[in-house]
Amino acid sequence: MAKRLFVTPYRCTDCKNCEVACSFVHTKDPRHPALTRVRAYTLKNEVKSVVLCLQCEEAACQMVCPTGALERNPETGAIERTDKCILCKMCTVACPFGNIHFDEQYEEIVKCDTCGGDPACAKVCPTGALVWADEPIPDHKVEEQVEVKPLPWAMTMPAK
Amino acid sequence: MSETKTVRITIDGRSIDAPVGQTVLEAARQHNIDIPSLCYHPGVEAFGACRLCVVEIRKHNWTPDWKQLVTSCLFPVEEGLIVETRSPEVMENRKVVLDLQLARVPNSDVIRQLAAEYGIHDTSYEKREDADDCIMCGLCVRVCDAIGAHAISTLSRGPEKYVDVPNKDACIGCLACALTCPTNAIEYIEEGNMRTIWDKTFEVVLDPVNKKPIATPEQIAHFSKQSGLPEDYFTKSDATRKKETAASFARVMFD
Numbered sequence A: 001m002a003k004r005l006f007v008t009p010y011r012c013t014d015c016k017n018c019e020v021a022c023s024f025v026h027t028k029d030p031r032h033p034a035l036t037r038v039r040a041y042t043l044k045n046e047v048k049s050v051v052l053c054l055q056c057e058e059a060a061c062q063m064v065c066p067t068g069a070l071e072r073n074p075e076t077g078a079i080e081r082t083d084k085c086i087l088c089k090m091c092t093v094a095c096p097f098g099n100i101h102f103d104e105q106y107e108e109i110v111k112c113d114t115c116g117g118d119p120a121c122a123k124v125c126p127t128g129a130l131v132w133a134d135e136p137i138p139d140h141k142v143e144e145q146v147e148v149k150p151l152p153w154a155m156t157m158p159a160k
Numbered sequence B: 001m002s003e004t005k006t007v008r009i010t011i012d013g014r015s016i017d018a019p020v021g022q023t024v025l026e027a028a029r030q031h032n033i034d035i036p037s038l039c040y041h042p043g044v045e046a047f048g049a050c051r052l053c054v055v056e057i058r059k060h061n062w063t064p065d066w067k068q069l070v071t072s073c074l075f076p077v078e079e080g081l082i083v084e085t086r087s088p089e090v091m092e093n094r095k096v097v098l099d100l101q102l103a104r105v106p107n108s109d110v111i112r113q114l115a116a117e118y119g120i121h122d123t124s125y126e127k128r129e130d131a132d133d134c135i136m137c138g139l140c141v142r143v144c145d146a147i148g149a150h151a152i153s154t155l156s157r158g159p160e161k162y163v164d165v166p167n168k169d170a171c172i173g174c175l176a177c178a179l180t181c182p183t184n185a186i187e188y189i190e191e192g193n194m195r196t197i198w199d200k201t202f203e204v205v206l207d208p209v210n211k212k213p214i215a216t217p218e219q220i221a222h223f224s225k226q227s228g229l230p231e232d233y234f235t236k237s238d239a240t241r242k243k244e245t246a247a248s249f250a251r252v253m254f255d
């Protein structure tokens, strides 16, 4: 069984590490981060949750695409947007989960591609809300199994 | 996975296995060999309009001094094909193409930059008067057809030929033509919830929550027809849907 991305929303603290990692991994220009494919939220009553593409077996985005531009990568199982895309944006309104987007900065359709089988979001998730593994990690094992690597960081210079 | 039949070809001295049915341009790009193109788009049928992708070919059973210039976006790979993408003849041909394009669209940044890469800084032909940036490559026509709106077509003949939307009712205002045009020749205006393209103005449906534009009513009607989903399915933006998904995820987990 290939590795999968396991999402456990109640472990999410809405720290947004995943969003930062996602947009930087997919960016072509470090000055303009790409639109993040994964989103963390603080909902009503301070409930936190995180969402990203479920790589549906019968995916609405794939079914509506007029050029067959959304192809499943046989190795990772992820549905990837290929260069066949003609930007009709039909997929962005067809996905019932809102997991495929139009990046206005780069004028392209973006969706989770599990970073080619090594998702950056899971690597930086400190609580195990996102885990890239063969099987889900039970709560009592999270602390010992989730290894948190610090984010590369930068410092701003205060304006004079 | 099913075995696809491949043929062995040579591009710029590199031996490459390419699946049958692929074009020379596709095979080259798959192996990171750069061939410039304008009218080619992987999502729609190739058209061979811009002639920028010319390459030189030889076949294994031809006498050595035989060669031919072909458009690589249309030419299918075949066993023993020998391709040169930067031979003197190819470069000369591309220069002529770009020189002519520059005469047609002297104000296009894309063409000016491409031409400059081939050492052409000014056209040696007469510049077209009141020139827009359209190179008549017909990509917009093919893209619109793929979407199923069939709104754009070429009109007239010869040097008078141009692209337009003859029947305004057919245009759904999706902007795909403008976004894929290789020379950004198709203008559109977006102001608030109003969108204008091809001299037609659309009132864009806004997301009920974040008030961001989603699609034009014509687009929604078209999407609904194409997909069989009801029109009210398309009235939320991806951002709103995503947040709803997050909420329902949280709910499932807590219950």
Ligand code: FES
Residues within 6 Å of the ligand: B036, B037, B038, B039, B040, B047, B048, B049, B050, B051, B052, B053, B054, B071, B072, B073, B074
């Ligand atoms: S890309 Fe081949 S002719 Fe335009």
